[in-house]
Amino acid sequence: xxxxxxxxxxxxxxxxxxxxxxxxxxxxxxxxxxxxxxxxxxxxxxxxxxxxxxxxxxxxxxxxxxxxxxxxxxxxxxxxxxxxxxxxxxxxxxxxxxxxxxxxxxxxxxxxxxxxxxxxxx
Numbered sequence: 734x735x736x737x738x739x740x741x742x743x744x745x746x747x748x749x750x751x752x753x754x755x756x757x758x759x760x761x762x763x764x765x766x767x768x769x770x771x772x773x774x775x776x777x778x779x780x781x782x783x784x785x786x787x788x789x790x791x792x793x794x795x796x797x798x799x800x801x802x803x804x805x806x807x808x809x810x811x812x813x814x815x816x817x818x819x820x821x822x823x824x825x826x827x828x829x830x831x832x833x834x835x836x837x838x839x840x841x842x843x844x845x846x847x848x849x850x851x852x853x854x855x
Contacts, residue, residue, distance in 0.1 A: 743793035748843075748850045752786035752808065755843055758836060759815060766827045774821055781814035785843070798854050805851045809844065816840050 743749045759782035763775045785808045792804025816837065823833040 741790070741793075743790040746789065746793065746850075748846050749786055749789045749793075751843055751846060752789055755815075755839055756782040756786055758782075758839065759818075762828060762832065762836065763822075766822065770827070774818055774825075774827075778815060778818035778822070781811045781818065784808070784811035785815070802851055802854050805847060805854065809847050809851075812840060812844055812847065 739745055756779075759778050763778050766775050788804045788808040788811065792801040792807075795801050795804065819828070819833055819836055819840070822828045823830070828836075
């Protein structure tokens, strides 16, 4: 099989790669939620989780740095939505305390990365 080579600059951003991984973690964990949450918490958590990386990639192709910062801010907001979904899932006993702690720590690390990244965009 031919080796994959990134052609878009956002693919080389560690922050984008981490956001992609985090979105997959949320997707996998939400598979265990009750089916009656399909159009509520499952959908919301997955969309917000995916939106983090989507906004980073969309912002990276903008022609201005203020525009890129705006999209990173959108990514931060999506991450905050995911954290709220995690709290809801824990309160509803869809995830245990250990899973919550692990995902919460990942979210906190990603939030710090996003804030640091945003401050470096000139």
